Amino acid sequence: MTRFMKIAAVLLLFLPAALQCQTTSTPVVRFHTNLGDIDVTLLPNSAPLTVANFMNYMNRGAYDNSIFHRSVAKFVIQGGGYQLINHTLTAITTDPAVKSESGLSNSRGTLAMALSAGSNGVTDPNSGTDQWFFNEVDNAASLNNQGFTVFGRVANAASLAVMDKIAAVNIFNGLFASPYDAIPLISYRSGDTVQDSNYVTVISVSLLASPSGIVSASGFGGYSAAAPGSYIEIKGSSLAGTTRTWGGADFKDGNAPTMLDGVSVTVNGQPAYVYYVSPGQLNVQVPANVPTGGSVPVIVTTNNQPGPAISLPLKPLAGGLLAPPTFLINGKQYVAGFHADGTTL
Numbered sequence: 373m374t375r376f377m378k379i380a381a382v383l384l385l386f387l388p389a390a391l392q393c394q395t396t397s398t399p400v401v402r403f404h405t406n407l408g409d410i411d412v413t414l415l416p417n418s419a420p421l422t423v424a425n426f427m428n429y430m431n432r433g434a435y436d437n438s439i440f441h442r443s444v445a446k447f448v449i450q451g452g453g454y455q456l457i458n459h460t461l462t463a464i465t466t467d468p469a470v471k472s473e474s475g476l477s478n479s480r481g482t483l484a485m486a487l488s489a490g491s492n493g494v495t496d497p498n499s500g501t502d503q504w505f506f507n508e509v510d511n512a513a514s515l516n517n518q519g520f521t522v523f524g525r526v527a528n529a530a531s532l533a534v535m536d537k538i539a540a541v542n543i544f545n546g547l548f549a550s551p552y553d554a555i556p557l558i559s560y561r562s563g564d565t566v567q568d569s570n571y572v573t574v575i576s577v578s579l580l581a582s583p584s585g586i587v588s589a590s591g592f593g594g595y596s597a598a599a600p601g602s603y604i605e606i607k608g609s610s611l612a613g614t615t616r617t618w619g620g621a622d623f624k625d626g627n628a629p630t631m632l633d634g635v636s637v638t639v640n641g642q643p644a645y646v647y648y649v650s651p652g653q654l655n656v657q658v659p660a661n662v663p664t665g666g667s668v669p670v671i672v673t674t675n676n677q678p679g680p681a682i683s684l685p686l687k688p689l690a691g692g693l694l695a696p697p698t699f700l701i702n703g704k705q706y707v708a709g710f711h712a713d714g715t716t717l
């Protein structure tokens with residue numbers, strides 16, 4: 373079993389990427405935030421270009437470790453524009469603007485594209501790129517006639533409650549210059565230095581599959597097969613009783629945890645490192661020495677109760693990406709290190 377090595381975050385170590393994302397006619401994505409999860413049903417039948425645009429950003433991890441940078445009481449909470457990287461807010465690199473597909477109403481609980489003003493100061497309906505917002509209330513009267521494209525709806529009452537929880541976070545007008553001049557901050561006191569924990573953070577945005585499936589961790593890109601060392605997401609229901617990622621206290625003698633809050637996963641009978649647990653999603657790393665060239669069983673065990681085996685195709689090699697910023701533990705960037713012969717670095 374490969375040990376997680378403490379190495380510099382800038383090291384260009386390539387890891388095999390995760391499994392390819394599955395899509396459905398009405399995909400559901402999860403905004404996993406530090407204040408809870410918001411599940412959103414996307415609406416490709418009404419806004420196909422906008423949904424595709426959003427998923428392009430999501431699939432390359434652009435929204436992982438991003439923040440809600442704007443909150444206006446009884447109006448909207450806005451994010452998607454800035455990631456927190458090495459304690460610094462950094463603008464997300466934008467794709468070409470997407471054409472407006474307005475038509476659906478900006479009602480409470482909808483997800484819509486943020487827009488920019490043109491040179492004449494009027495909102496440009498065809499200026500949407502990476503930023504989005506949740507409508508806290510029914511904003512039809514003020515937004516529908518400006519070309520704002522609604523492309524998703526909050527999927528359930530629990531998710532709507534999380535949206536409202538974020539909207540209730542104290543807003544600090546003027547603490548920073550624009551675009552952070554209406555930023556929400558958690559447990560912040562005026563005059564203090566803003567810490568990473570003060571931001572309302574989107575830890576990840578990922579596609580949810582139908583129960584009992586394996587799809588990609590969006591922060592690692594998507595490929596048709598996994599390889600030893602890959603990080604994969606396991607989708608289902610009642611997978612865990614908590615929602616959290618691993619922390620420094622979960623590491624023992626430099627090793628990442630193979631059980632988190634009573635949840636463990638085996639791949640071909642070998643324990644996997646467990647990075648994230650929630651009722652509907654687990655993120656784990658495929659062990660380094662699992663055989664490749666075919667499919668292997670993946671079994672989730674929750675509180676000593678094993679679930680059904682899920683078939684996972686493995687290849688010796690696959691495309692790879694850097695581990696994301698969220699793998700920074702106690703000031704060290706954790707990734708899996710291997711020599712060509714399979715021994716630990």
